[in-house]
Amino acid sequence: MAQISPDRIAVSTWSLHRLLGETYPHDLTTSEVGPMQETYGAGEESLLGLPSVLANHGYHRLEIVSFHMRSRDPIYLAELRDQLRIANVRLQTLLIDAGDISHPEHGARDQAWIAGWIEVANELGAENARIIAGKQKPTRDALDRSVKALTALADGNSGSSVRLVTENWFDLLAEPAHVHYLLDKLDGRVGLLGDFGNWGGPDKYSDLKSIFGRAELCHAKASFLDGDLDEADFGACVALAEEAGYKGPYTLIFDSEIPGEWNGLAIERDFIKSFGI
Template sequence: MAHALDPAKALHTWSLFRTMGRYVAPGSAPSGVLTEHDSADGLPLLELPGQLAAHGFVSAQLCHFYLPRTEASYLAELRDAFDTAGVDLECFLVDDGDVIHPEQGEEQQRWLSGWIDVAEQLGAPRVRVPAGDQEPTDETLALSARRLRALATSHPDIRVITENWKSLLVDAATTRRLLDQVDGEVGLLIDTGNWGGDDKYEQIAAVAGEAECSQVKAREISPGVLDEEDLTRSLSVLQDVGYAGRISLVYAGTDDDEWARLDQMHEIARDVTG
């Protein structure tokens, strides 16, 4: 039986990468997947919560690499900015780190733990960390489960979750195997844009009912034209499997007016949720 999706206007702040000046803080991207970039042209992070509120958003998932500093005074100022704007920090997203790297896995686990400390100081109820960026095997899945559980155990005051993402969690079967091994100590964020193929929607449906958070991604079928069919089908899958969390929108297109595209996505989401 289908359930109504949460109508709150929510987003993943990756959607505003251009608005933020493509900012990637020094030291925040050790894998090199993101290029560190210091820009004075983008929206300052402390002004982001107010702009989110001005555009009607009540909830945000915040990317770790937008933080220019992590000292306690700055984190307190940022937390206050979200509180003052009335925008809920649903989840803090650590977008790098590989706990199952064959040489650097333990070091990466410690690096992630430091960012979880940051999430706690910001008052986020959840922090999302990658499960790993190596091919799935019995050994890598077991190692990921062990290290994710260790992170959760060492940070009992925040909910640690992971995502169907990177080289480890390539499909629903491997994601479910990992979830079985973490035994509820680590949760799941479902991203509708991370899996492809003809069975994409079946794969999402197989695990989305267990997810606590979502990222619902909109790509383009041509420059400036959203793939509305994919977005609608993805939302419908979440609704049909009883996903009960928020719908955090992810704009992944080419338009510099990211706010307008997010508004377009929200209208589509409202049509699906009724």
């Protein structure tokens, strides 16, 4: 095709956290949503209003970070789902952004907490729910605790249209061998969301290429310096993903003071399109 399909471009609420302003930090000891904090100021838009704004900017896939949700009340969830439907925006992923199922002491607690958020993903009609595989050092015991917990979460979500995925993130999955070990043990029960920005070092590109053949989703995070896109790094990441056979959507991740959130997202989107994929 001449250019990347718009259906392969998504936006995360993380990229619009200055626009949204408010967050609702998680407390893993309760299923209640925490009190509002103006983490990035008062904000200019609510999460309920975001789908129509997103559509007006030409985006029709959205990922919502769990700490951007002010309520888990069924009425609020139904209203958010309606706003997504009216704006013709697909809820690609609910990013469950806390918990450590690999923790030897708190893993069971966090697993139960995450299960509650998977229920939220189902109520919202999300296509995917991203779970953190764990934050412990990648010992065999920690990896196996994660496999056991992820398997149980997948069992609990059996029959749902929501696909569970995890991410190459934190110490547990800080290198390809551990990602492959986990996914092999899970035998397709849980998928992979590959993130460009979570790994670094001299082997960053070869490491990412090693896992992107298995990725179903991608966080396409780019770096900006004085408002200018780091084209060399971002281009290398997009190229390695395509070379590895990645066929999923690219979720634009922007986190810089300049050139502004919508402008930064447009720069990332247009750069990906320039590949003529």
